[in-house]
Amino acid sequence: MERKHYLDQLRAFLMFLGIPYHAGMIYSANIDWIVFSVETSFILTWVFQFTHTFRMPAFMIISGFFAMLMIGKQGEGVWLKSRFIRLSVPLISVALLVNPWQMLAGAIADHGLPNAWQDWLARLSSPGGHWIEQLWFLGDLLIYSSLLALGWRYGGRLRLGRVSDRVLDLIGRDWKSAALALILAGSGVVGAATIGSMLDVNILFSGMVQSIRTVAFAPFFVLGAALAYRPDWLERFTTIHLPSWCAAAVACLILTLVEPRGEPVSKAASYFLTPIAGILSAHVLLCVARRWFNRSTDLTRKMVEASMVVYLFHMMFVCWFGLAFTYVEWPVLVEFVAIVVAAMVASFCVHAVVSRSETLKFLFNGVIRGGRSGGPSLTPRLQGGR
Incomplete structure (x- = not known):
């Protein structure tokens, strides 16, 4: 089948896109990041706050699509085992071998x-989000994958297939039903955040788990799974619809403006808009x-192959190059571009080393000797029961 x-x-x-996003955070006017500059940039702050509204939602939708596709072909047991290896091994490897150097850059920036x-x-001897940082999405994908595998295995007994079909039929009936689902x-995200705050479970394990974030991104993974479950949905979802594009721009703009604000009303609005803006922008x-980038070239194949390792390592380089630029007084945008380019080159160099070692490919790509690091071939419909 055509890929x-x-x-x-x-x-x-x-x-x-994570490279310029994290480099831009060094100059954010809203937060103090791991490494931060006394010189801030209004442009970088808002441009990369805007990208935050769509980058990870679209990524989660694609992940959900691949997950549903492959679980239907391989079965839940084989697929979940491969997912745990592919996700947990790089998570642990980077947390233990790479992120401590990000912590050092942060310690130097602070003191x-x-x-x-x-x-x-002190950071090395204490648990917390500093061990996870850019790896949080791997933990969330492990949770979503586990729930998907459980649903696939026991869905027949619980009649989840029939319920899912009825729900998807209702959502896909017309644009009004889709809007209501959004x-x-x-x-639902607002309700989950409210309940989580009341029960004090939004932040767990010293910040290593942020349950509200996991809940907030779950609709994207579910939608991606639905796009694989219903192949006609993917066709409709990737067909240009200008009113939806306008709605996406408005939703992302509003979310960009309200997300950094700390008052309860703004937080509620942010939680409410996250799935709406994310799905529309995706x-x-x-x-x-689909319209302009559905052709494979040598360059795109190399980028796809390198993307995981580049993402895992880029933030360490962004932190250290950003720290170096806190000691010079170049124009902010010049520093930003230099950090992005240097981090990109350094990350690709790491990928070149990793790609030549079976051990390193296992540690940082979760690829067992002889395994493939590319994505699965995509077929137009699932094999396996609903």
């Missing part, structure tokens, strides 16, 4: 080189990718 190259290429592009060592040792998804991205 849908645009999904591979869009997924790689979204991972590469200066002479006083950084004590703070670095509103319900946003309301529709735009997949349409564009």
